[in-house]
Amino acid sequence: MDKYQPNLNRKLLAVKILLVQLGVLGATWVSLAANGAIRFIIPSVACLVAGTAFFLIFSKWAGSLARQHNDVVNSQARQMDELARKTGMFLRERAQLIPVFVNQLQETVKQTEEAALGIGEGFMKIVERARSQTGRASDVFAQFAGSEGNTSLVDSSKKSLREVTGSLEDLNGLVREVLSDIEVFMRDAENIKSITTEIEYISDRTNLIALNAAIEAARAGEHGRGFAIVAEEIKKLSERTNKAVVEIQRIIQKVQSDIHSSHSRAEGKISESSRKTSNAEEIVETALRNLDDAVRLAGSKLAALSREAETLVNDISGIMVSMQFQDITRQRIEHVTAPLATLKEDMEGLSGSIGDMEKSMLDRFDGGALAGLYTMKSERDVLARTLNEDAKAVANERDGGEIPWAKL
Amino acid sequence: MGKTVMIVDDSASMRQVVGFALKDAGFDVIAAVDGKDAVGKLTGTKVDMIITDLNMPNLNGIELIKQVRRTDGYRFTPIIMLTTESQESSKAEGRQAGASGWIVKPFTPDQLLGVVKKFIR
Incomplete structure (x- = not known):
């Protein structure tokens, strides 16, 4: 249904x-x-x-x-x-x-x-x-440029370079002292030379006295015979003195000549050394200035790098926000x-x-x-x-x- | 010794963002995926500040705040809520539960740190 x-x-x-x-x-x-x-x-x-x-x-x-x-x-x-x-x-x-x-x-x-x-x-x-x-x-x-409280490679290098130039200066000073000592020697040699002149004068006068004594001894005859012997000895002594003076003068002359040569060479060396030291100092100062410039440049580059890194961090923080x-x-x-x-x-x-x-x-x-x-x-x-x-x-x-x- | 901040959020990306900002500022960070996880991790740990999302599974932000305030040693610990612009009612509810402040998403690290540093340094 x-x-x-x-x-x-x-x-x-x-x-x-x-x-x-x-x-x-x-x-x-x-x-x-x-x-x-x-x-x-x-x-x-x-x-x-x-x-x-x-x-x-x-x-x-x-x-x-x-x-x-x-x-x-x-x-x-x-x-x-x-x-x-x-x-x-x-x-x-x-x-x-x-x-x-x-x-x-x-x-x-x-x-x-x-x-x-x-x-x-x-x-x-x-x-x-x-x-x-x-x-x-x-x-x-x-490590390279140093930081607060730490000695850097640059600092130690600068110190070493300054020590080297300082040593060069010290060496030059030492050479100057030696030169000064040589000059003292030269003055002493000149003094000795003047003394030998005096000794030579004394020897000549002694020889003259011996000659006069011999004359006087001869005139005294038999009584002057002993005195003649003394005069003869004095004359020999005077002659030996003269020879010694001549030898001394020759040696002094040679010493003066050697010292003078050494002095001249030392003067030449110290002049060259001073010039080289001056050049070395200039080179070192230039190198240190360049090093300082390089350190400053590296520092500014590093600061820029740090800033860029922070900028990167900030940018990424922004991206993280977007996440x-x-x-x-x-x-x-x-x-x-x-x-x-x-x-x-x-x-x-x-x-x-x-x-x-x-x-x-x-x-x-x-x-x-x-x-x-x-x-x-x-x-x-x-x-x-x-x-x-x-x-x-x-x-x-x-x-x-x-x-x-x-x-x- | 650094301060420790706990971030509670079911979003892994939010935990990551907050953790990144806080770690970058020098804080130690503990992450929890929800309120229940946070309550578990608070036990036996000293946390100086809690930053929590509101909408989370298992135990939401408001309930977490209430539980934290009932926990010995955390009655006065600063708690910051992560909210959106449309959560005005949640802000009021959070304040009533015991939250110390809030920050609206999305936020910048500076905004986050500004709020955090109001409470801890």
Whole structure:
């Protein structure tokens, strides 16, 4: 029996009851008329017959009309059933896709987060390396140029160079002292020479005295004989003195000559040494000035390097700030996935209220259009994983279980 | 001895960003992935400041603040909330729970350090 028939029959029964009531009303009216005036009997009977005829005709017409109406209603109902079934299938089909989209979004969040972390770690390593390099450069510079409280290679080199030039100066001073000593020797030799002149004069005078003594001794005769011997000895002594003086003078002459040569050579050497020392000092001072310039240049380069490293750190800090986009993106995607879960539940509920699902739509999505749409392996993995989970859920539902939407 | 700051956020990138800024400024950093993790890590550890997100699984920021304030040794520890511009009501709720201040995301390292150094040096 058609499920819409009882409803129509109830309506027809109501019409029949209404007509019976009209008939009873007519009979009552006839009864009243019979009691009141006989002239109303004939029209009343006529009315009653007409009403009965009308009732019979109308009942037949109404039955035919009701059948037609039932056919139309049943046809529409079947169409509505089909439409509802298709709508339910459509909703169920779309609802099955929502977890796929949600999982794709969650996978995107995960991949973005991993990428952001990787980028962040990379930038932090850049910062560490920049600081490490600047630190090492500073250490090398401090070792080379010195830092507060520490003696540097440059300082010790400058000190050594100054010690060398100082030693050269000392050496020159020593040579000057030697030269001065030689000059003293020369003056002493000259003094000795003047003394030998005096000795030579004394010797000559002694020889003259010896000669006079010999003359006087000869004039004294025998009495002067001993005196003559003394005079002779004195004369010999004078002659030996003269010879010694000559020898001394020769030696002094040679000594003076040697000292003079040494003096001349020493003067020449000290002049050359002074010139070379002066040149060395000039070279050392120039080298030290160049070294200072190089140190200052290296220092300014190092300072520039440090500034650039700090600028790099600041830039990277700015980039790290920008990395917060990932958190913002994640939150925004979560703001999409949460309503999607609710939407899926609504669609499921609506689908359930429309009609029972006779056939799972999962079979229609086993690698169909979405698999063709998704180009990345990870996307296809999410699709496959989600459809498998939903296939299990549908199987559970067929067995009387519940779909675990809580996983969203 | 350096001060220790705990960053509590379920976003790994936020933990990384905050950790980078704080470590660069010389602070020691402890990271926790949610409120429950933070409560566990606070036990037996001296933390001088806590910076926490609000929306987190397991134990959210507001509940974390309430639990921290009930913990011996952390009643007066500065707690900074990481909020977004649309979380005005959460700010009030956080202050009521015992938060010391807040900072709105996204923020620069200078802004973060400015807030942190208001409470610890």
